[in-house]
Amino acid sequence: MSIFERFQSGAIGLSLLMLAGLPMLSSAQSVPRAKTLIIAQNFDPQTLWPNGTTASTNLNAGAAVVEPLFWINPATNKLEGVLATSYTLQSPTVHKIELRRGVKFSNGEAFNADALIHTLGVFVDKVVTPAYSIYAAPMEKFEKVDEHTVLIHTKGPYPAMALALTQVYPIPPGYWKEAGPAKFGQAPVGTGPFKFTEWVKDDRVVMDRNPQYWGVAPKGIDRVVWKPVPDDTARAVGLEAGEYDIAASLSGAAVPRFQGQRNLQLYSVNSYRVFTMVLSALPKHQSPLLDKRVRLAINHAIDNNAIVKNLFFGKAQVLQGQVLRKEQMGFDPDIKAYPFDLAKAKALLAEAGHPNGFEIDFKIPSGRYAQDREVCEAIAGMLAKVGIKAKIIALEGGEFLRQLRTQELGPMSYVGLAPPDDPHFQLSQYRSDWRYTFIQSPELDKLIDDGVKEPDVAKRTAIYKRAVRLIHDEAPAVPMFQGLDIYGSNNRVKGLRPTGDQRLFLYGVSLE
Amino acid sequence: MLSYLVRRLLATLPVLLGISFVSFMLLHLSGDPTDYLLPIDVPEATRQAFRHAQGFDRPIMVQFWDFLQKAVTGDFGTSLRFQQPAGSLVWERVGATTELAGAAMLVAILVGIPAGTIAAYRYGGFVDRMVRAVALIGQAIPNFYLGVVAIIVFAVWFRVLPSGGRGSWEQLVLPALTLGFALVALIARVTRSCMLDALRDDYIRTARAKGLGETAVVLKHGLRNAFIPVLTVIGLQFGLLLNGVVVTEIVFSWPGIGRLAIQSIYARDFPVVQTIVFLSALTFVMLNLIVDLLYAVLDPRISYK
Numbered sequence: 001m002s003i004f005e006r007f008q009s010g011a012i013g014l015s016l017l018m019l020a021g022l023p024m025l026s027s028a029q030s031v032p033r034a035k036t037l038i039i040a041q042n043f044d045p046q047t048l049w050p051n052g053t054t055a056s057t058n059l060n061a062g063a064a065v066v067e068p069l070f071w072i073n074p075a076t077n078k079l080e081g082v083l084a085t086s087y088t089l090q091s092p093t094v095h096k097i098e099l100r101r102g103v104k105f106s107n108g109e110a111f112n113a114d115a116l117i118h119t120l121g122v123f124v125d126k127v128v129t130p131a132y133s134i135y136a137a138p139m140e141k142f143e144k145v146d147e148h149t150v151l152i153h154t155k156g157p158y159p160a161m162a163l164a165l166t167q168v169y170p171i172p173p174g175y176w177k178e179a180g181p182a183k184f185g186q187a188p189v190g191t192g193p194f195k196f197t198e199w200v201k202d203d204r205v206v207m208d209r210n211p212q213y214w215g216v217a218p219k220g221i222d223r224v225v226w227k228p229v230p231d232d233t234a235r236a237v238g239l240e241a242g243e244y245d246i247a248a249s250l251s252g253a254a255v256p257r258f259q260g261q262r263n264l265q266l267y268s269v270n271s272y273r274v275f276t277m278v279l280s281a282l283p284k285h286q287s288p289l290l291d292k293r294v295r296l297a298i299n300h301a302i303d304n305n306a307i308v309k310n311l312f313f314g315k316a317q318v319l320q321g322q323v324l325r326k327e328q329m330g331f332d333p334d335i336k337a338y339p340f341d342l343a344k345a346k347a348l349l350a351e352a353g354h355p356n357g358f359e360i361d362f363k364i365p366s367g368r369y370a371q372d373r374e375v376c377e378a379i380a381g382m383l384a385k386v387g388i389k390a391k392i393i394a395l396e397g398g399e400f401l402r403q404l405r406t407q408e409l410g411p412m413s414y415v416g417l418a419p420p421d422d423p424h425f426q427l428s429q430y431r432s433d434w435r436y437t438f439i440q441s442p443e444l445d446k447l448i449d450d451g452v453k454e455p456d457v458a459k460r461t462a463i464y465k466r467a468v469r470l471i472h473d474e475a476p477a478v479p480m481f482q483g484l485d486i487y488g489s490n491n492r493v494k495g496l497r498p499t500g501d502q503r504l505f506l507y508g509v510s511l512e
Numbered sequence: 513m514l515s516y517l518v519r520r521l522l523a524t525l526p527v528l529l530g531i532s533f534v535s536f537m538l539l540h541l542s543g544d545p546t547d548y549l550l551p552i553d554v555p556e557a558t559r560q561a562f563r564h565a566q567g568f569d570r571p572i573m574v575q576f577w578d579f580l581q582k583a584v585t586g587d588f589g590t591s592l593r594f595q596q597p598a599g600s601l602v603w604e605r606v607g608a609t610t611e612l613a614g615a616a617m618l619v620a621i622l623v624g625i626p627a628g629t630i631a632a633y634r635y636g637g638f639v640d641r642m643v644r645a646v647a648l649i650g651q652a653i654p655n656f657y658l659g660v661v662a663i664i665v666f667a668v669w670f671r672v673l674p675s676g677g678r679g680s681w682e683q684l685v686l687p688a689l690t691l692g693f694a695l696v697a698l699i700a701r702v703t704r705s706c707m708l709d710a711l712r713d714d715y716i717r718t719a720r721a722k723g724l725g726e727t728a729v730v731l732k733h734g735l736r737n738a739f740i741p742v743l744t745v746i747g748l749q750f751g752l753l754l755n756g757v758v759v760t761e762i763v764f765s766w767p768g769i770g771r772l773a774i775q776s777i778y779a780r781d782f783p784v785v786q787t788i789v790f791l792s793a794l795t796f797v798m799l800n801l802i803v804d805l806l807y808a809v810l811d812p813r814i815s816y817k
């Protein structure tokens with residue numbers, strides 16, 4: 001036997017030994033692939049208790065087991081009951097919730113007023129549920145009227161209560177007391193169409209059909225598997241290869257790749273995340289931006305349409321000169337974005353005493369948002385055309401958030417924020433005492449305060465229209481565009497409607 | 513030998529302490545995890561309550577001392593993200609990373625050593641030129657690129673292997689080959705170089721003069737003498753491999769330590785990062801010790817007192 005043959009046989013033998021010795025880790029597949037919905041998200045959940053965090057990866061998986069009281073049906077964009085059947089305002093501070101009857105948690109505990117009051121007690125506990133305190137802060141006390149009716153008393157009028165109720169996920173009191181938040185998050189019990197089965201960390205979360213589900217279960221799905229696939233390309237090709245049925249958070253690069261593939265479907269969703277270029281009007285951020293004419297000049301110098309066309313395949317939604325989205329209460333159709341006009345921008349700069357422009361720091365997050373660096377480089381290029389030399393300072397995600405919170409992102413930065421979907425939360429960011437505001441205006445503060453207390457929808461809308469007009473005129477930001485979320489599925493999946501807050505609900509989804 | 517072993521083990525203690533201190537300080541200098549763990553718009557009172565509950569409002573040296581006291585008992589604290597013991601979060605991923613790193617190293621050894629040996633034996637020939645070319649390519653291609661290309665070719669075009677995940681031997685093939693490819697190149701290159709030196713030595717000529725067959729000359733006399741530098745490379749690379757699986761684990765959705773480390777660093781999950789740093793340092797130190805001890809097994813001239 002030659003030296004080559006010896007090496008060859010040795011290598012083959014060792015390879016066989018290696019393969020034989022590999023642990024066979026596949027769990028028994030008791031559910032056929034045809035009845036299994038496999039969803040690839042970019043991260044493994046941290047917890048399956050939906051109120052544990054606000055991360056969409058956690059909420060998507062967790063809410064298949066632990067359902068909310070209400071949801072905004074993406075098909076109708078209306079508030080609809082899930083575990084509750086109605087919400088009515090009894091007085092400006094008393095909110096009445098009627099509960100669905102005959103519902104049980106999958107461990108047999110009854111879903112009733114006691115269970116909801118227990119859940120609400122957990123919801124308002126800022127130590128146990130800190131991530132939801134922005135919704136819970138106005139809630140004061142809870143009252144059981146009967147077995148299926150609960151009153152929520154708030155400290156003052158709370159027009160965003162309907163939105164808050166979509167964030168409440170009832171939990172079974174007995175199991176919660178036995179398990180506590182951490183264990184509950186690892187093995188949740190709820191009323192949902194699926195029951196928790198198995199969680200192999202960073203590999204899969206498995207849920208099986210809940211045979212006692214009170215409602216109409218997703219058709220054709222006996223098992224749901226949530227796969228964490230952090231790499232964008234791997235998520236896309238895994239969908240293409242048929243390993244996943246749904247892939248969330250796809251990158252823009254997937255769009256040309258998937259277009260024309262008849263067995264795949266792409267969903268482009270305008271996100272609730274609103275991107276703005278912050279132009280600080282605060283005296284603490286000494287810069288030429290303190291002059292409103294300079295801020296207006298920058299608004300005229302940025303071509304948002306070109307950014308969206310070239311960097312987001314023309315699919316992202318350009319904002320209409322205001323920080324609210326057109327679906328939101330308070331959006332003013334009469335306000336238009338400042339037109340892209342370099343001559344006007346130069347004239348305004350000259351009028352403000354900067355005919356040759358100036359140099360300014362431009363703080364941006366690095367890798368926090370899709371294409372963030374490319375967008376900011378485009379902005380810097382556009383500003384250069386009017387003589388403004390924007391010095392890009394790229395910040396790591398954590399440092400970016402710290403500087404945002406401590407108002408260190410001034411005078412100029414690029415920010416994308418996704419507050420809860422009520423105009424109050426969006427506009428609060430411009431209140432003088434907000435921790436990352438970049439404007440001080442008593443007039444705007446009053447409008448924000450009036451809006452949050454106004455229960456009448458028409459009056460509230462009018463207040464917010466005045467507020468967005470004021471922000472538009474003062475220009476402490478360049479409203480740019482809404483984020484773009486891209487999802488993909490194969491043609492087995494029907495009825496999928498991802499929402500602008502990156503939520504994937506399984507209601508109405510079926511598998512063929 | 514035993515006293516040497518004890519001395520080496522004792523010497524690891526200050527190393528581990530130093531690494532723990534430096535990593536703890538660097539992590540805490542990098543920012544407050546509250547910014548990542550809570551939504552940016554929660555009320556300030558909630559932020560402060562959270563910081564107090566987690567102990568972030570204490571002086572940093574007090575936090576380090578607290579960490580150290582618990583760490584010596586094996587308690588590395590609770591993950592800020594998962595609200596589970598950091599030690600068990602890391603431990604449950606050790607198997608996956610060891611499996612991947614082990615398979616990659618096995619691929620590298622099974623391919624790299626024979627390739628390097630044959631290239632040296634056929635110095636200047638076709639095989640030698642091929643091995644050198646592959647070694648160059650292997651070390652030049654970043655494994656995130658190689659991984660994605662491998663997925664597209666084998667999972668999408670030919671559909672013969674899965675694109676990621678863990679659970680079956682098929683799922684191990686692509687990540688192990690991707691991770692092992694650069695190692696194959698390195699080991700083949702080092703083996704070839706050492707074998708070229710060894711095959712020119714006098715004892716090889718003597719072995720041939722004695723009438724030994726070529727297989728015995730090359731494997732028993734040549735390879736064994738050339739093996740010590742190769743072993744050093746394998747030992748060091750295995751330590752680096754455990755830390756370097758990050759990219760491969762992300763590309764192939766492999767549920768290992770590297771992936772957990774990256775996510776924990778981004779989220780400022782200090783207890784988990786600290787545990788991984790500690791475990792990585794310990795692994796590296798132990799692998800070095802094992803390699804040093806193996807020298808004595810391979811070369812009778814080496815002994816430890």
